[in-house]
Amino acid sequence: MAERTAELQAALEKEKELSQLKSRFITMASHEFRTPLAIISSSSGILQKFSDRLSAERKEQHFQTIQNTIKHITQILDDVLMINRAEAEKIELHLEASDIIAFCRHLKEEIETTSNQHTINFYLDLGEEIMENYLIIQFDEKILRQILTNLLTNAIKYSPSHNLVNFSLTKNNNQILFKISDRGIGIPEADQANLFEPFHRASNVGTIAGTGLGLSIVKKCVDLHQGKINVESRAGEGTTFTVSLPFFKG
Structure with missing residues (x-):
């Protein structure tokens, strides 16, 4: 009975979290759509009224x-849609053999x-793994994309x-590594602990548009692919993300 009660409580808590997340989605969407819709309205209005003078x-x-x-x-x-599906645990991993280098x-x-x-x-830094500049491994193309x-x-x-943005593909024992580095605005140390939480954005993004969902999606996709993600960043100097996924040969 106690085990059944615990399961029900866990399910109710999960339902509550999803409800709160959906509420935040609605609030975010109504805010995020206003500016782009106003831009479309403005440009289309100008084209409609002044097309002959432009x-x-x-x-x-x-x-x-x-x-x-x-x-x-x-x-x-x-x-x-992606974060909602991830939270509801409706995304499945489909591994298929494909050329990771070409991808x-x-x-x-x-x-x-x-x-x-x-x-x-x-x-690339794949050493002897490369045969005629291709490498067939098992991965989910949609999730990795x-x-x-x-x-x-x-x-x-x-x-x-x-x-310049650096993007490398390497292999370390039984892991395939993707490293993406930039020399941009960086992420303040105080923001890094919550970086993968839905709707979280770093305090130094200023007027740069964004929903705060991208990195949350990345983390859930990495977890689904049974991998790990690491970030190294300094404000004002740049950021490096490293994603490691299990190496399954095709």
Whole structure:
């Protein structure tokens, strides 16, 4: 009976946490959507009213603003859905054999196209594991994409324009390591303890947009992949995230 009571209490506590999280989602979403929606409304209104007076270049700028803002809103929605699924434990790991080197290179190129002011330097240190510049291992592409995309886009977002972001893939015994380093604003030591909590943002982000969900998603995805994540950072000097995942040969 005592065991059953403990299980019920744990389930009720979990339900309470999910309810509180959903409430915070609603509050965050209503706040985060206001600015991008206002931007879309402004640009579309200008195009509608003054299209005949605008140069082709100015029109293109407004269309680009609308497209970028829609991408931003879509990312917020994706983050909210992902963290909600993670909290409800509805994400499953699906390991498949694939080339991890090609995966990382493609992701690097994909993210670079979204920012013309930063370069991602991708390099390898896999020693004898490389055969003709490929390495087949078991990993969940969707989950790993969530992890690396969040870390790489954060490195870009919190770095000055034209800074280099370093992205490395290495192997250490039975672990595959992904290291992402930047020389951006860094994370104050006081903020690092709560870095992976939902909605937590460092005290020095200023006006840089964000929901505080990205790193929480990263941590849950790393845990699901049975890995570990470590951060080294100094305010004003930059940040290095290291993700280690079990090495399962394909």
